[in-house]
Amino acid sequence: MSVAGEWCFFKGQFMPFVDAKVSVMTHALNYGTGCFEGIRAYWNRGHEELYVLKAKAHFERMHRSCRVLRIDLPFSVEELTRITIELVRRNGYREDVYIRPLAFKSREMIGVRLHDIEDGFCIFTAPMGNYIPIDDGIKCGVSSWRRMDDNMITPSAKVTGLYVNSALAKTEAIENGYDEAIMLTQAGNVSEGSAENIFLVQGDTLVTPAKGENILVGITRNAVMELAQQELGLPTVERNVGRSELYNSDEVFLCGTGAQISPVTEIDHRKVGTGAVGPVTRQLQDVYFRAVRGEDPTRPHWVHAVYGGASAATHAVAEASH
Numbered sequence: 001m002s003v004a005g006e007w008c009f010f011k012g013q014f015m016p017f018v019d020a021k022v023s024v025m026t027h028a029l030n031y032g033t034g035c036f037e038g039i040r041a042y043w044n045r046g047h048e049e050l051y052v053l054k055a056k057a058h059f060e061r062m063h064r065s066c067r068v069l070r071i072d073l074p075f076s077v078e079e080l081t082r083i084t085i086e087l088v089r090r091n092g093y094r095e096d097v098y099i100r101p102l103a104f105k106s107r108e109m110i111g112v113r114l115h116d117i118e119d120g121f122c123i124f125t126a127p128m129g130n131y132i133p134i135d136d137g138i139k140c141g142v143s144s145w146r147r148m149d150d151n152m153i154t155p156s157a158k159v160t161g162l163y164v165n166s167a168l169a170k171t172e173a174i175e176n177g178y179d180e181a182i183m184l185t186q187a188g189n190v191s192e193g194s195a196e197n198i199f200l201v202q203g204d205t206l207v208t209p210a211k212g213e214n215i216l217v218g219i220t221r222n223a224v225m226e227l228a229q230q231e232l233g234l235p236t237v238e239r240n241v242g243r244s245e246l247y248n249s250d251e252v253f254l255c256g257t258g259a260q261i262s263p264v265t266e267i268d269h270r271k272v273g274t275g276a277v278g279p280v281t282r283q284l285q286d287v288y289f290r291a292v293r294g295e296d297p298t299r300p301h302w303v304h305a306v307y308g309g310a311s312a313a314t315h316a317v318a319e320a321s322h
């Protein structure tokens with residue numbers, strides 16, 4: 001069970017988490033009319049420092065999600081970044097943390113719509129280890145639940161109600177003995193996991209479903225493409241991916257803020273490649289975990305140091321204008 005940090009940010013101020021309450025009649029609770037982000041902060045024991053990962057990209061995406069839901073988010077990306085750093089600092093973590101900003105239709109009312117309803121916003125935090133296993137390889141099953149289409153609830157926005165689609169797929173997968181679900185589009189192409197993007201390694205190339213394939217365009221997905229190209233010399237092709245390619249690739253892995261980089265060694269009872277974690281996935285994990293823990297000298301802009309005092313705030317402004 002996740003235990004939230006002592007402090008959260010709600011109604012425009014820092015307050016004890018136990019005091020941050022909403023009514024059971026809240027619009028978002030009844031109709032799924034909220035949107036959120038999931039951000040990680042990584043503890044680096046050697047540095048005695050906590051690093052918030054890619055805050056700018058997350059809050060830019062949150063602004064885009066809010067636009068879809070007609071939610072007025074009254075803080076800029078720079079302000080949200082500063083609030084997040086201050087919140088995590090107040091909670092005093094010395095371990096890996098998950099940060100959850102949530103914007104939502106806050107009125108207590110009955111009636112389905114988006115317009116003319118006031119909005120609420122909060123950020124809370126909780127310690128978080130691995131969301132799914134990352135060491136030995138996981139087993140996935142292709143879901144009987146199809147990914148939501150762009151003109152139903154757009155998966156490009158991180159809408160709370162959309163996660164019913166993910167939850168249906170995840171529970172089905174677990175109850176069928178898998179670790180995670182892989183969802184297809186209405187057309188039958190590979191889309192993504194329940195909370196992760198998917199990559200296939202085919203020879204010297206990475207392949208991932210294109211943006212039009214009803215994916216959430218993941219921040220980790222972008223990070224993986226950058227690392228693969230710049231550190232491993234491997235290009236990524238974004239295109240439609242057929243189901244049978246899941247069974248015939250050298251390696252497959254899932255990625256996301258929660259999932260990090262999680263090797264997939266079995267899909268629908270078929271071994272992926274040799275059935276062991278592949279070398280490309282391992283190398284990507286190595287460079288990814290170095291960067292997220294603030295140990296990649298070429299990527300200081302990926303992270304914000306929480307306990308770095310004045311320098312953290314300066315960095316926040318620097319990255320926000322990066």
Ligand SMILES: Cc1ncc(COP(=O)(O)O)c(C=O)c1O
Pocket residue numbers: 038166192193194195196197215216217218219220221255256257258
């Ligand atoms: C449905 C879905 N796809 C992909 C991702 C990966 O996105 P990101 O790397 O930005 O966390 C997530 C995780 O948030 C997700 O929920």
